[in-house]
Structure formats: structure tokens, C-alpha cells
Amino acid sequence: MITVKQDDIGLYRDLFSGYRTLYTDRCADRTARAGRALYAFLDGEPAGYLLISDEHGGDFISYVFTVPDKRGMGVMQTLIRYAADTAEKMIGTAFSDAREFAPALMHVMEKLGFEQGGSRYMFRCDGDDLWERWDAYMNKTGKRLCDTLRRQGYSTVLLSEASEELLEQYRQTPTSEYKNPLNHQHLIMPGAEVTKDVSVLCVRNGVLSAYVFAYMPERRSAIFKTLSSSAALHGSGVILLPIAESLARVRERGCKQFVFSMDGIGDHANSFRDKVLSVLISKTSKRISYVYYPKRETNV
Amino acid sequence: MNEEFKKIIRESLISHLDIDDDTRAGMTDDTIIFNTGDDRPNLGLDSIDSLELVTMIFELFGYDVPAEDVKKLYSVNAIAAYLNEHGITE
Numbered sequence: 001m002i003t004v005k006q007d008d009i010g011l012y013r014d015l016f017s018g019y020r021t022l023y024t025d026r027c028a029d030r031t032a033r034a035g036r037a038l039y040a041f042l043d044g045e046p047a048g049y050l051l052i053s054d055e056h057g058g059d060f061i062s063y064v065f066t067v068p069d070k071r072g073m074g075v076m077q078t079l080i081r082y083a084a085d086t087a088e089k090m091i092g093t094a095f096s097d098a099r100e101f102a103p104a105l106m107h108v109m110e111k112l113g114f115e116q117g118g119s120r121y122m123f124r125c126d127g128d129d130l131w132e133r134w135d136a137y138m139n140k141t142g143k144r145l146c147d148t149l150r151r152q153g154y155s156t157v158l159l160s161e162a163s164e165e166l167l168e169q170y171r172q173t174p175t176s177e178y179k180n181p182l183n184h185q186h187l188i189m190p191g192a193e194v195t196k197d198v199s200v201l202c203v204r205n206g207v208l209s210a211y212v213f214a215y216m217p218e219r220r221s222a223i224f225k226t227l228s229s230s231a232a233l234h235g236s237g238v239i240l241l242p243i244a245e246s247l248a249r250v251r252e253r254g255c256k257q258f259v260f261s262m263d264g265i266g267d268h269a270n271s272f273r274d275k276v277l278s279v280l281i282s283k284t285s286k287r288i289s290y291v292y293y294p295k296r297e298t299n300v
Numbered sequence: 301m302n303e304e305f306k307k308i309i310r311e312s313l314i315s316h317l318d319i320d321d322d323t324r325a326g327m328t329d330d331t332i333i334f335n336t337g338d339d340r341p342n343l344g345l346d347s348i349d350s351l352e353l354v355t356m357i358f359e360l361f362g363y364d365v366p367a368e369d370v371k372k373l374y375s376v377n378a379i380a381a382y383l384n385e386h387g388i389t390e
Contacts, residue, residue, distance in 0.1 A: 141352070144355050145348070145351045145352065145355055147355075148351060148354055148355040148358060148364075149351070151358070151364060152364055152366065152367060232368060233367055233368075234347070235334070235346070235347045235350055235370065235371070236347060236350060236351065236367040236368075236370055237347040237348045237350055237351030237352075238351075238367060239347075240348070240351065272346075272347060272348060274346075275346065275348035275349070276348060
């Protein structure tokens with residue numbers, strides 16, 4: 001028999017040694033403190049847990065874990081159903097690195113009335129020498145390339161300082177999440193506010209050319225997402241300039257690790273990842289996140 | 301077209317863009333270096349390479365290729381022709 005218990009988050013690490021997530025322990029703790037944790041027990045034995053964050057304007061399933069030898073017994077389904085049934089407002093969920101149990105997870109989510117909003121690739125960047133690696137790249141190549149872009153008239157503007165005219169240009173872009181705040185293709189954390197003084201727009205002659213939006217859920221970590229350039233500039237490498245500026249800003253804030261969240265890995269994104277981000281990306285960090293949303297606004 | 305001019309372009313391209321020996325051996329001045337969006341075979345150089353190419357041309361010839369024109373620089377011959385059009389011949 002599966003029972004679910006809501007309890008203090010501090011229990012989970014002791015109960016489940018298989019714990020592993022994209023985020024650091026500290027980040028996971030913070031997420032957990034902002035919400036609640038559910039524990040599942042199968043015939044009295046610890047079988048799984050689920051973390052719910054409420055910091056994005058509604059309940060957001062931020063992590064779910066089933067003990068390996070308890071999988072296939074309905075633990076995950078019970079936890080998710082309990083979370084959905086007890087949520088005041090369920091706004092979504094995302095699962096990262098679900099390679100082992102993604103098929104079961106997807107099945108459960110769909111069975112419970114969620115629909116998959118897309119998938120994203122996420123690349124973790126960390127390590128004691130993170131910024132030294134970036135400095136080495138910039139000194140060898142990056143600064144020259146950024147100088148070329150600046151010479152050609154490109155400049156950067158923080159999102160926090162962007163004019164209304166620039167923001168309006170952004171709103172008109174096909175990928176604008178201001179236009180549709182729950183556009184799942186471009187959100188990793190539905191409802192979360194971008195951190196405007198580390199998010200950067202790239203401009204030339206008053207025209208928006210590229211942009212990089214970043215979230216800093218805490219001072220030491222950041223999530224980069226919505227890395228994009230205008231269609232006419234695809235393949236020009238212009239994205240390097242706002243990325244370099246955004247990285248400089250998160251570094252100033254004391255950031256020690258970050259994640260690049262990229263959807264639609266295409267030629268240009270691959271190129272940028274391989275030629276630039278590869279100096280930052282940890283070798284084992286490639287993960288795919290599956291994002292799910294409820295099919296309707298109310299609880300499923 | 302000035303062969304010496306093309307040689308400078310070719311050798312700079314090879315050194316700046318890290319083109320390996322095998323690729324280099326089969327490369328001609330008409331070999332397409334970037335994906336031009338059609339079915340023609342190419343060396344698969346990418347957006348960061350194109351920015352490197354623009355930087356290289358500026359450092360070599362003092363000419364700043366606008367980002368919008370990068371797609372015109374798809375081979376050694378195309379680069380040479382583009383530069384010729386803009387008054388750079390050596």
C-alpha cells in the first residue's frame with residue numbers, strides 16, 4: 001500500500017540516498033523551503049518524494065524521485081496525483097534528466113491530464129575554474145570577436161535599462177514571452193520573472209538584434225534562456241556580445257554556476273554551444289527537460 | 301583574379317578557422333565553407349567561424365564586412381570577389 005506524507009524537507013536527503021538533481025543541494029533546499037515536500041512510502045518503506053515550489057505564482061512540481069527498486073509500482077503517479085489534488089493552483093512542472101524513467105513519467109503526466117509543452121536541452125556550467133576557463137576563451141578569441149561586433153555598431157543594453165521602444169520591438173518578436181507569459185517553448189520556470197539587470201539586449205542603430213534572458217533564483221546560480229538573434233542575423237555570431245555581457249553581470253553578482261537552457265537545438269545553437277559554451281559546460285551536464293502544463297487552468 | 305591575393309585568403313582561412321589537414325587536402329578555392337542553406341556540400345563552418353572570418357578580414361585588409369554580408373563569403377573565390385567589389389585587391 002502506498003501512503004503519502006507531507007513533511008519537513010530536511011528528511012529527504014537522509015531517506016533517499018539516490019538523490020540527484022540538476023541543481024545544487026543548496027538550490028534544491030531553497031526550492032524546497034519555498035514550497036513543500038511529499039514523501040511516499042510503500043508498505044512502510046521510503047519509496048519516493050516530490051518537491052513542490054510555490055514561488056512562481058502557483059504550485060510547480062520541481063522534482064520527483066522514485067527509489068529504483070520501487071519503480072513501476074505507482075509511486076510516482078500517487079505523488080503527482082496527490083500534489084495536483086492538494087494544489088491551490090497548479091501551474092506546471094518540468095523534469096530534467098529523466099532518462100531512466102522518462103517514458104513512465106510522461107505516461108503518468110498525460111494520464112493525469114497534463115500535456116507536454118516541449119523539451120529543452122540544459123547544460124550545466126560549474127567548477128572551481130569556471131571563470132578562469134571563460135577568461136581564457138575571452139582572452140584568446142572572445143574579446144577579438146566582441147570587438148568586431150562593437151566596431152560594427154552593435155552594443156548592449158540591460159533589460160532593466162531598455163527603452164520602451166526597444167521593449168516593444170522585443171514584444172513583437174516571434175519568441176516574445178511577454179506576449180504570452182505561459183509560452184512553454186520559452187519558459188523553464190513558468191511565471192518566474194527574468195532578472196532584468198543581468199538580462200541583455202543587443203542593439204544596432206536602434207534595432208534589436210539579439211537578446212539573452214537570465215534568471216538568478218539565488219545569488220550564486222543563474223539560468224540562461226531565450227538566447228536568440230533576429231532571423232536576418234542567424235549565423236552571424238552576434239549572440240556572443242549579449243552573452244558575454246550577461247555572463248559578466250552574473251559574475252559580478254558572485255555567480256558560481258549556471259545552466260544554459262536551450263530549445264530547438266539547431267545548427268546555429270549547436271555551433272554556439274560547441275565553439276563558445278563548450279569551455280564552460282561541464283562534461284556530464286547534458287540533460288533534457290520535459291515541460292508539462294495542465295490542460296486547463298484548474299487543478300487536474 | 302590575383303592568385304597571390306587568393307593564397308593569402310586561403311592560408312589565413314585555414315589557420316584562423318582551424319581547418320584540419322584532411323579537409324584542407326580536399327579544399328579548392330571553390331569549396332563552400334559555410335552551410336549556405338541549400339544542398340551543396342560544404343565544410344560545415346558555423347556562425348562563430350563566420351564572425352572569426354569577419355574579424356580575420358578586418359585584421360588582414362582593414363575592411364569591416366557587415367554581418368548581413370557574411371553569407372556572401374562562402375568560398376575563397378567568393379571572398380576574393382567580394383573584397384574586389386569593395387576595392388580591395390591585395
